[in-house]
Amino acid sequence: MKVxxxxxxxxxxxxxxxxxxxxxxVFTGRDRGQKVRIDSDIDNVEANSELVKVIIxxxxxxxxxxxxxxxxxxxxxxxxxxxxxxxxxxxSEGDYxxxxxxxxxxxxxxxxxxxxx
Amino acid sequence: xxxxxxxxxxANDTISHVLNQSQFILQSPEKSIWDIxxxxxxxxxxxxxxxxxxYIYSQNNKKSDDHNDRVRKLRLLKTLILDxxxxxxxxxxxxxxxxxxxxxxxxxxxxxxxxIEELTDxxxxxxxxxxxxxxxxDKSLYQKIIDNSDALIDGLTETIFDEGIxxxxxxxxxxxxxxxxxxxxxxxxxILFSYSGG
Numbered sequence: 149m150k151v152x153x154x155x156x157x158x159x160x161x162x163x164x165x166x167x168x169x170x171x172x173x174v175f176t177g178r179d180r181g182q183k184v185r186i187d188s189d190i191d192n193v194e195a196n197s198e199l200v201k202v203i204i205x206x207x208x209x210x211x212x213x214x215x216x217x218x219x220x221x222x223x224x225x226x227x228x229x230x231x232x233x234x235x236x237x238x239x240s241e242g243d244y245x246x247x248x249x250x251x252x253x254x255x256x257x258x259x260x261x262x263x264x265x
Numbered sequence: 266x267x268x269x270x271x272x273x274x275x276a277n278d279t280i281s282h283v284l285n286q287s288q289f290i291l292q293s294p295e296k297s298i299w300d301i302x303x304x305x306x307x308x309x310x311x312x313x314x315x316x317x318x319x320y321i322y323s324q325n326n327k328k329s330d331d332h333n334d335r336v337r338k339l340r341l342l343k344t345l346i347l348d349x350x351x352x353x354x355x356x357x358x359x360x361x362x363x364x365x366x367x368x369x370x371x372x373x374x375x376x377x378x379x380x381i382e383e384l385t386d387x388x389x390x391x392x393x394x395x396x397x398x399x400x401x402x403d404k405s406l407y408q409k410i411i412d413n414s415d416a417l418i419d420g421l422t423e424t425i426f427d428e429g430i431x432x433x434x435x436x437x438x439x440x441x442x443x444x445x446x447x448x449x450x451x452x453x454x455x456i457l458f459s460y461s462g463g
Contacts, residue, residue, distance in 0.1 A: 173426055174423060174426050176419035176422050176423060177415070178412075178415065209377065209381070209426050210381050210422050210426065212385065212415070212422055213385065213388075213389070213415075214415040214419055244378075248385060248386070249385055252392075255389075256411075259397060260404070260407075
């Protein structure tokens with residue numbers, strides 16, 4: 149039995165520096181993407197949900213393709229672009245426009261998967 | 266190829282020696298056990314020699330195939346990609362330098378966002394026109410170059426949005442921006458230079 153809608157809040161995965169009292173306003177890098185993929189258990193969440201909502205918090209200045217690529221590598225490889233876009237709904241709580249870096253990340257995942265070794 | 270393994274004449278001698286020894290055993294039942302053991306040992310040694318010849322021959326063939334494949338990959342890399350596309354690499358780094366220069370003019374958060382968006386678009390175009398081509402030659406080479414490109418864009422993004430860094434200060438700009446771009450460019454050339462086709 150699948151859950152109707154699951155939420156992945158990127159707010160929960162921002163890097164916080166408690167000493168300085170700062171919080172990261174960018175999501176960059178494959179390492180970070182991989183950590184969020186594992187911590188959020190996104191691959192299982194996708195498998196057990198009809199719809200997955202990804203919430204992008206306020207005060208985010210940039211989410212780079214390297215981060216998105218590693219975060220979504222398994223689900224995009226599994227679903228392909230169209231089904232991924234149908235199943236994953238992105239909600240930006242601020243005014244950050246995630247569309248271009250997300251599209252670039254999907255391109256990269258699919259390009260690598262179809263290339264000859 | 267004769268110098269790489271035993272010559273034909275030696276192999277023929279070995280085989281005829283084995284046959285002679287076999288006939289000797291069959292025709293001389295009255296020989297002592299030691300003679301028979303000696304003959305069997307000779308046959309075993311001869312057979313091991315033959316197996317060794319076959320093994321050395323197949324190993325040399327394999328090495329030769331691997332070497333030829335590496336040479337073929339290097340030629341393809343040069344003729345299909347590097348001869349026509351190195352200019353894309355140099356133009357990319359020139360354009361990155363041009364875009365990030367605007368960070369010296371104390372940009373607002375919105376302007377910084379615009380700078381990063383332009384850098385991301387540029388990196389995407391660089392990937393399509395240069396990096397993706399390496400997928401046709403060697404996937405690990407592609408991965409190294411795209412990792413290099415990501416490290417540059419991610420590093421610039423973090424630096425540009427770091428409110429504690431004053432990029433209008435020339436030495437800081439050189440240290441955190443100009444140097445990083447130069448290292449990234451050298452890194453790609455280094456990756457290409459060290460590629461041996463394997």
